[in-house]
Amino acid sequence: MKKIAFILVLITVVSTILTVNIFAAKIPLRVVVNGSRINFPDAQPFIDENGRTQVPVRFVSEALGADVGWDGKTKTVTIEQGKNKISLVVGKSEYTVNGKTMEMDTTVLLLEDRTFVPVRFVSEGLGANVEWNASIRTVYITTGGAVPTPSPEEGEIRYYDGIAFNPATDVDEFGRMTIEKSQEFLLKMADQLSFVKENGKYYIVGEYPEIPEEFEWAVGIGIILKSGGVRNFSTGTARKDYLIPREGSFKKDTTGLIDINDIEGFNIVIVVQNKEIKRDLGRLSISYIIHGTFYDGTTKRAVFIPESGAISRISYTDTFNFEKMFRW
Incomplete structure (x- = not known):
């Protein structure tokens, strides 16, 4: 029964x-790396008071194939990917890329034991391309190629959370x-x-x-x-x-x-x-x-x-x- x-x-x-x-x-804010959306299990990305998207450093860095280090005494986070090395300090706008000092228009943040970094500066420091789509609140990060962004033109591939969608081939004659x-x-x-x-x-x-x-x-x-x-x-x-x-x-x-x-x-x-x-x-x-x-x-x-x-x-x-x- x-x-x-x-x-x-x-x-x-x-x-x-x-x-x-x-x-x-x-x-919600979304981060897509090479077509795959990054899942943040606890601390979530947000836009800071300077209009920059802040993300927990480890998840995005590792998605880009980089290793992350942390020095609690100096509050310094290091991101290394091959020959590239980025160093950032909590509360500072200055940071270094391969030993060269550069400056952001915002700072690194430490919130609830999580280090947040401006995703654009870190990603570009590792040689990636970054694009922000405000309509769907999504950051697209790609390495070694063009940024996959939605296109309004019929027949061209659009990307939704990393899923490719072509209106010409992915919809039947009834609109399904x-x-x-x-x-x-x-x-x-x-x-x-x-x-x-x-x-x-x-x-x-x-x-x-x-x-x-x-x-x-x-x-x-x-x-x-x-x-x-x-x-x-x-x-x-x-x-x-x-x-x-x-x-x-x-x-x-x-x-x-x-x-x-x-x-x-x-x-x-x-x-x-x-x-x-x-x-x-x-x-x-x-x-x-x-x-x-x-x-x-x-x-x-x-x-x-x-x-x-x-x-x-x-x-x-x-x-x-x-x-x-x-x-x-």
Whole structure:
């Protein structure tokens, strides 16, 4: 009976991701190095009072193939990449690149035990190209080539959080994103969605990847209860306490809405669809049963479900990071 009930719940959850106009959250600062977005696990990039983008030094430097050193006595950070060496001091605007003294129009900062450096000066000191796209609040850093920036011209490749998108080849005649391209966006979104516990409270945390303006996200999250029923959080619900934003980042407090000891399992459905026609070619479904199993004896699933039977379901179960997502 539990298995049958769970299947019915999956159907219910899929039906909850209906289209409803909701508020838009502010797009967070993003840093993309050679087409790959950098994830900052704790301290986040920000724009300082001088209008410069400050980033935690280690993550970006290592993404550029550099080693980072720290001298706590002098508060000096060193970044070395091959023959290149940059030295910066907290609170100072002067810095050195390969022994040559230079000056920034801002300073290095030490905040909550994290050293923040102006990303442009460090990246260019290592020979990289840097470009800022204000419309999507993204810093693009590239080494040894042209900077991949979005282009408004139809038929030319645009980049969204490092994902290449060509309107001429990645959209079908009905305006739907192709199966292959939608999978890229859906998997990236899934990687940025998690259930976390902080200070005794339970949250659903997510950050949507930037997508072409003609498309939008739809998400349905069903939390199945041992006592019966399901709690549906989605972008399409009329209930504010269960509403999830459709853009930007969000941190949904579920404390008080769910008894953590009553949870039977989870089911998530993620869709990227055309805003006008509200249609898609498939969706990513992620399920995790805490008590009980699916018909095949498994407890976890991550599959791409095509709209039609033209292709078989594509399984990501063996490679998907369930531990990163489900941390309650």
